[in-house]
Amino acid sequence: MRRMLGTLTCLAVSALLAGLVSAQTDKIKYVEKYEYPIFKEMEAKVESLKAERDSVTAEIRQRQKEQKEKEKKEKKKLLLDFAGIKKPASPDVFTSTFHFPPVAQYITGTCWSFSGTSFLESEVFRLTGREIKLSEMHTVYYEWVEKARRFVTERGDSRLGQGSETNAVLRVFKKYGAVPLGVYPGLADTTDERHDHSDLAPELRKYLALVKDNDLWDEEQVISAVKLILNKHLGTPPEAFEFEGKTITPLEFVRDVLRINPDDYVALMSTMSVPFYTTAEFEVYDNWWHDDSYHNVPLNVWYQTIKKAIQSGYSLTIGGDISEPGMNGFEDAAVVPDYDIPQNYINQHSREFRIYNRTTGDDHGVHLIGYKKVGGRDWFLIKDSASRARYGKRWLPVFPR
Numbered sequence: 001m002r003r004m005l006g007t008l009t010c011l012a013v014s015a016l017l018a019g020l021v022s023a024q025t026d027k028i029k030y031v032e033k034y035e036y037p038i039f040k041e042m043e044a045k046v047e048s049l050k051a052e053r054d055s056v057t058a059e060i061r062q063r064q065k066e067q068k069e070k071e072k073k074e075k076k077k078l079l080l081d082f083a084g085i086k087k088p089a090s091p092d093v094f095t096s097t098f099h100f101p102p103v104a105q106y107i108t109g110t111c112w113s114f115s116g117t118s119f120l121e122s123e124v125f126r127l128t129g130r131e132i133k134l135s136e137m138h139t140v141y142y143e144w145v146e147k148a149r150r151f152v153t154e155r156g157d158s159r160l161g162q163g164s165e166t167n168a169v170l171r172v173f174k175k176y177g178a179v180p181l182g183v184y185p186g187l188a189d190t191t192d193e194r195h196d197h198s199d200l201a202p203e204l205r206k207y208l209a210l211v212k213d214n215d216l217w218d219e220e221q222v223i224s225a226v227k228l229i230l231n232k233h234l235g236t237p238p239e240a241f242e243f244e245g246k247t248i249t250p251l252e253f254v255r256d257v258l259r260i261n262p263d264d265y266v267a268l269m270s271t272m273s274v275p276f277y278t279t280a281e282f283e284v285y286d287n288w289w290h291d292d293s294y295h296n297v298p299l300n301v302w303y304q305t306i307k308k309a310i311q312s313g314y315s316l317t318i319g320g321d322i323s324e325p326g327m328n329g330f331e332d333a334a335v336v337p338d339y340d341i342p343q344n345y346i347n348q349h350s351r352e353f354r355i356y357n358r359t360t361g362d363d364h365g366v367h368l369i370g371y372k373k374v375g376g377r378d379w380f381l382i383k384d385s386a387s388r389a390r391y392g393k394r395w396l397p398v399f400p401r
Contacts, residue, residue: 086375096370109162116169137186177250
């Protein structure tokens with residue numbers, strides 16, 4: 001009985017649908033969309049006005065661009081006139097330590113690595129007699145890793161600039177080791193040996209900003225992602241490599257070949273902001289990890305230590321301010337002119353005042369490799385990776401890779 005009722009119900013529905021289909025007389029079709037002429041006219045007027053405004057704006061922007069380019073081209077820089085200054089005739093007159101020819105840092109903010117690496121190359125020669133050109137970018141790679149690590153640890157309250165201090169090279173050597181330049185040039189594009197971190201630094205900062213904005217504080221994941229970015233721009237550093245017929249790790253290379261003990265070196269500063277003959281933080285932007293192991297000494301002790309070290313056959317790295325008017329790359333020289341501070345008036349207090357009011361600072365690291373007394377002045381020979389050091393006649397070619 002249930003089956004019969006079910007069948008009759010289905011038949012009834014089918015008959016009803018058939019009746020609906022046969023009774024339908026309305027039809028549909030596709031036609032072109034109608035555009036109301038008044039609206040078209042009004043839209044055209046708006047577009048015309050916008051085009052006119054855009055044209056005027058474009059003209060203004062072009063004029064502004066041309067004016068800025070003109071100002072940039074005509075801009076002048078205040079520099080010391082070296083006409084009356086007796087300076088060393090050439091680098092050859094200096095008594096200098098062993099060093100490789102200068103290497104350009106190009107478009108990077110990594111002078112600290114170039115100067116610190118150069119210093120340790122000289123130290124390797126002094127300690128072992130070996131001439132081994134080291135990779136600057138191996139240190140830069142792991143410095144970025146450590147910057148990312150501290151960024152996570154401090155929940156974003158840590159600096160992410162390209163700069164650092166030269167003693168960071170020793171810190172990286174101690175934790176990650178070092179490699180020869182030929183093993184790791186730090187160039188993803190090996191057809192161009194000029195370093196350019198224009199994309200690397202912003203990409204790292206952008207990623208770490210995302211980490212901060214979303215509270216993604218998983219250190220292992222963040223470091224892994226940072227390494228992927230570094231690998232893309234600098235290449236992947238080796239865990240081990242072949243050196244003189246043996247497989248060796250970067251840490252073994254520092255210990256057994258370079259024979260560098262990072263704990264053998266100290267950093268000096270001279271400031272009245274903390275007691276002398278104590279250790280304290282060097283409070284500058286590039287000391288991003290707030291290293292407080294700097295030995296603070298009076299200015300005359302600081303300066304005499306530099307002179308004694310270089311005259312005794314050692315070299316050292318120093319930090320300075322490349323915006324000083326007495327620094328002139330075209331003259332291959334830098335001095336403190338008497339219209340700034342006469343030499344006899346450079347003392348602890350005048351220097352401290354200039355640091356305090358920020359008319360001088362620490363924004364560039366160089367390798368000090370020689371000394372010579374000329375014209376009543378102390379002259380130091382420096383090895384500099386910055387572009388302005390290549391404006392004159394005395395710079396040497398980039399070391400062959």
